[in-house]
Amino acid sequence: MAIFALQEHKTDEKLTRVINILMQEGLTKYKTKHSKAALPMRVEATKADMLHKKGAVFAVRDKSHFTSGGVKGYIITSNETLIEQANKITHFTPNVYRRYQYADQDRRLIKGFVEENLQQINTFVVDIDTKKHSVQDILLACLDQSIGQPTLILSSDRGYHVFFALETPIFISNKKEFRSIKVAKRISDNIKRSLQSVDADMYCNDFGFFRMPNSHNIEWFDETAIYHPGTLIKWSQQKDDDLGRSLYIVPKKMHVTSLIHSEWFNKLIHATDVKGEKGQIGRNNVLFTLALVCFQDGQENSLTFDLLDQYNTNLRYPLSAQDMKAIISSAYSGRYKGAKKEYVEQLLALYVQGAENIPLYFGNKVWYKHKKAREDRQRSHYDEWEEDMVKYITAEKSSSEPFIWRTQKEICETVGIASSTLNNLIKLSTKLLKTTTGKGRHSKTGWTTVELYIAYIIQLKKDSAVRFTKYVQEMVAEQIESLEIIGGYHRLINYLDKLRNDKDLNVHLLTEVRINNTG
Template identity: 35%
Template sequence: MKPTLETIEATILHSGLRNYKFKNSHVHPQPSVEANKGAIFAWRSKPKMTLGQGVVITSLEALVQSPDEYTHWTPNVYCYGTYTDRVHHITQGHTESNLKQINAFIVDIDIAPGTEPLSSNDLLLDSLTLGLMPTMILKTTRGYQMFFILSEPAYVTSHSNFRVVAVAKKISQSLRQYFAQNFPVDTTCNHFGISRIPRTDNVEFFDSNYQYPFSKWLAWSLKQTDEPCHFKTSTVHSTPSRRQVDEPWFSLLLNQSDILGAKGRYGRNNAIFTLALACYASQLSHASCFDILNRFNLRLHLPISINELKKTIRSAYSGTYQAASRAFVIPLLQQWVSSTLTAKELFGNPNWWLLN
């Protein structure tokens, strides 16, 4: 028997919302005594989502009372949601710093027009090899979205310095890279942001038996890397004794001239930003970094503008980030240098830390 949308959404959200509306409930006429929980966000169309015109939802009742009303949502729960305007059109609060619980890892398969079609069965067969099955597969306008639902949510707390977000990103990145070996995965979208919402017209597959604990996902992710990672926070950098600009990957990437801008994969702008972060982490001056990347940019077949180059370097040197991320370096080099490159070849034998 095919599950209802309410069952599917309740399975994904893991009691992250109230069951009933706080006011004007149609199914629970007495004032709600449920404690405040979290909030999610939903949008009625992609254009409205682009404009930020959405809805804050704090109860399962409010979500399911209008089936197929929404096209996009946030399957992970936030601490709160609000609006920036008086008429409650523009939503605010769906940011990583406001995450309350992580419920799902999502892999977005974005099939370009004219390419060989795929089916949800192809994704399921590949998942059998992975050994961890998706809980749900949605059909989208361009392909599919696979939802890997945790058996219990991963809660984001200040007590742990929000480390769970960093570790979850690592798992999510490993999952995307696994499927990117055989399918056109969008590897650049936000790990815990907006996705398609289950509707009566897009659920291709759903099986609530396929839910796995966070610990199992972490164990799987650690096996995907060639060297141990020590999870501490969310930006990755190498030990101070070895500069990132001296690592093999830096010169390999710096000598490529055919890197293009690429939607849904790591491209030219990602490459320049990653190289700039390596310069920053290696304590090169802003001027030295500009000289290096200006020469690199001029060698590209399709360089970016000088203003964009300067803006990218300023961002890398802003202090917001500490160093180039391993999660970006590996797919960049595998995309533009050689798909067979391993972490050991790219980094030698450094120690890597995950920082927040």
């Protein structure tokens, strides 16, 4: 019973830290009435609260309370209430609102959770609406493809919510037509776009309701993984540069250069009798081409979805919402630079009356020929062997350590790969890791992958609470020291450099490795 009480106490402490980090001084610390805190603590907290503007968050007790007639929920203005109610709430708004109210006299329906009413943005949240990816998959994707490791990962019935908390909030004002919201939405879009490999939902509301942290759904929490807004803005700008888009579009130039405002685009998007037949381009091609034009013009993903959702609704034979999302996601994937001129000409000829009299105005846009995405091309010989090796090692790995111990001969016979091919693969692969212990007939060869080793380190961290023990530090450092310096080794060291969850561990590991590798 005492052990159980201790575990509960630790859980409550963790939950309190999570909520305090997410709220960023946006709420009062204690309730104004019926607080359980001692009077001196409330007095000190009241003084501190006066230094920051306070707002509120919205909370819902059950997903079924999101109805077409309104949202049934309540308004929370203090961290104390939020912590007390955490295990009774299913969803909340992690970003704080300055305007909030009930929509009925019974105070059952809530309203005001629109972007213009935001007071401050404390965190960016990504919705992953599937369980086919593990927590380790998500962490690796964040490290490898996105801004860095997340602050918090929560599990839900169908997937995960991934939080990237801010060191200081982004405060919202109506200056320059809510420019701060536009900047924040672009950061959110780029984070979601960077996590497409783990099926991040591009169409989830950027600053709406998300899962509430509770005593049972926290899969990952690192309070040191917080981000300064300036760092995120710079990272987002780099992503925009990669996609060839800018954040701000000057209205005066829109009518000159924008394809979206051209006559042929307007005619095409109002063509409703579009279906297509065998050998004839149809709805999918129209939607894809329109989406590519929007992408080429630098329009936000969410605005394109709203525009094409309305277009799809007006079609005599509309596509399913799922198909439409897939088409827009493909257009915005970054694999294509713009629409194909030949498609536009064919679509106009097929579905727009009098198309021959419509000038094909292209502005100063460049039209591109589409090439197949890299993943759609035939995989190389070594890619196939690498995938076979990864599958074999993953299947054979024990739960107690990341390595499987096999001779190279055993590996070659089991996987069916020639020894010379395996030697070349080891040099080229960025996924495989290899270590050898002992000498001569007593030597052993260990095989693992970068992903499995990172998952192993993450599990060690969870098992040893917040900080690695000295024993674990020494054990991991010793293993890394014995790794052969092949492609996967450099990728692993890069991961460890990004894993900021224990700076002492990073310093210890990287110092040991660099000293030993410089002779």
